[in-house]
Amino acid sequence: MSLVTLAIPFFLLAVLVELALDRWRGWGLYRLNDALGSLSAGILSRILGLIRVGILMLLYIPLYQWLEPTYRQLGLTWSLDNPWHLVLAVIAYDFCYYWKHRISHEINIFWAEHLVHHQSEDYNLTTALRQSSDLVPLGWIFYLPLLLIGMPPEVLITAGAIDLIYQFWVHTQKFPKVQWMEWILVTPSNHRVHHAQNRVYVDRNYGGVLIVWDRLFGTYQEELEHEPCIYGVRKPLNTFDPLAANLQHFKRMWLDAVYTKSWKEKFTLWFRATGYRPADAEADLPYPSCNLDHFRRYDPRLTPGPRYYALAQHLCYSAATLALLWSSKNLDYGTVALIVAMLVIGLVINGRILDGEARTRGWEQARLVLLVVTLPLLPQVVWMPLLAYAGISMTIWRMLVFPQKGDTVSPVSQ
Known part of the structure; x- marks a missing residue:
């Protein structure tokens, strides 16, 4: 059983603790509908993983086995029993994660997969569990370079699980900014920036465990006291249906491909910069962005x-x-x-x-x-x-x- 599956009960316990504190202190961080929408997306992600083939391991394992004699000759050995090997594996994995995460914000088809994690208009521990179902899995591409350092599949899986589990705790609004941590690690403060749709915050802070990648590659943005974070995406989902959440951007790109008269655009718009739309499709089918000056969260009134x-x-x-x-x-x-x-x-x-x-x-x-x-x-x-x-x-x-x-x-x- 994977580390992530074993961690799920602890995730849910932490959510309940934060929810209890939210109700006791009157913070207003939780809405029932948004929290259930996020948790439903997380459930969808986990259960669909049971019935599809993991493309990364499908390719990584035979490639590793093919290269294994070369690794032995070069003396490249990894062991899960060696804590330093595990530390190095997490660092290497997180470097690949940074680029995967960054590209997921910069290219249409990658954004279509990652968008799900950003749709929540609240920010609490349930947001961490709001994961994409990888209906069109592409992220595996970014981890193949770990073959260059001879990382065995079991080490890769463990490092990936640690990287993902670490990211759970940073999805909270009530952990204060700690200056020394902001220089090294991904923290609740700098990850709040990542989830905000304010112009100054958009497309910043991509690290999973380490924020040093953002500082090195020019994508770091500090949380500003005078600029409160507004969470969600500029073109809101406006439903708590987790399947619709996963299809939101794919549907828009498909409609753009149908509406545009340019055959070149039909095939290239998927790989253009995030948000790119053919001019004729945008004219025929406009998708207005929300007004951040008068932002209203999607919150249907029910009995x-x-x-x-x-x-x-x-x-x-x-x-x-x-x-x-x-x-x-x-x-x-x-x-x-x-x-x-x-x-x-x-x-x-x-x-x-x-x-x-x-x-x-x-x-x-x-x-x-x-x-x-x-x-x-x-x-x-x-x-x-x-x-x-x-x-x-x-x-x-x-x-x-x-x-x-x-x-x-x-x-x-x-």
Whole structure:
């Protein structure tokens, strides 16, 4: 089991601690809908990872094995038992991560993958768990240079997990600026800058563990006291659906490719600078950026019933995801794929419930019926719990939504 999977319960515990402090101190860092949107994106990322092939290891392992005799001749040896080897591995990995992260902000198709992590208009520990699902995986390219120093696959995987786990704690607004740390490490202060959409902060501070890369390559920006961070992206997502979050920029690029009349543009816009659009496509299909002087977070107004129903469903999906991550190796691929598909459907509908989408009245009922229909394809041990879950959920959902056909949804300013 990966280090990241083992760390998930500790991540969730830290979120609960920060949430409790937020409610106790009245900080206002958490909104239920935004937090669930971020956590849902994180769940989607983890479960889709169970049913796709990891391209990096698919290429890295045979290339490493091919080069292994050369490494032996050169005396290039690595060991996870040697702490200094692990330190050097994390530094080397973080250098590659810096360039991957930077390019992800600078080129359209890479931004389409990375954008998910920046869509949250809040900044708290749930933002750290808001990860892309790599629907078009490209990031592996940036780690192949680690073959040049003979880094074994198991060392690469461990260094990558440490790099990712480290980045969790920097997604908080309540850790103060510590000057000596700002020179060496990625901290909550300089990472807040990275997530801000203010002009002075955009496309800065790309490091994962070390901020020295940004200082060396001219992309460092200190957090300014007179410039509070405004979180999110300039073209807001405006939904809590995690699948839509992953498709947001891909959809826009696809529509640009359809609308533009230039065949050259149809093929090159994917690899142009982030935000580039063909002139004719932009004229026919404008996407206005948000006004930072009058910024309003996306926050549909819902009655308490659907909001808490969505929270309860999210807790069920979280428990199912943890169980699946722990037991997936004992299940056949078809069963895992079916469970993943049912979870994806649930996450999408739950996000739309938080949006106040009227059609979820029928969608949620259809999801629960579909779950019951697919029970014979699942392990028999889960039949009774899932049948009870479906029956209770259907009863509560029908009680909540059908007497309230006049509900309206409107954005509110925060």
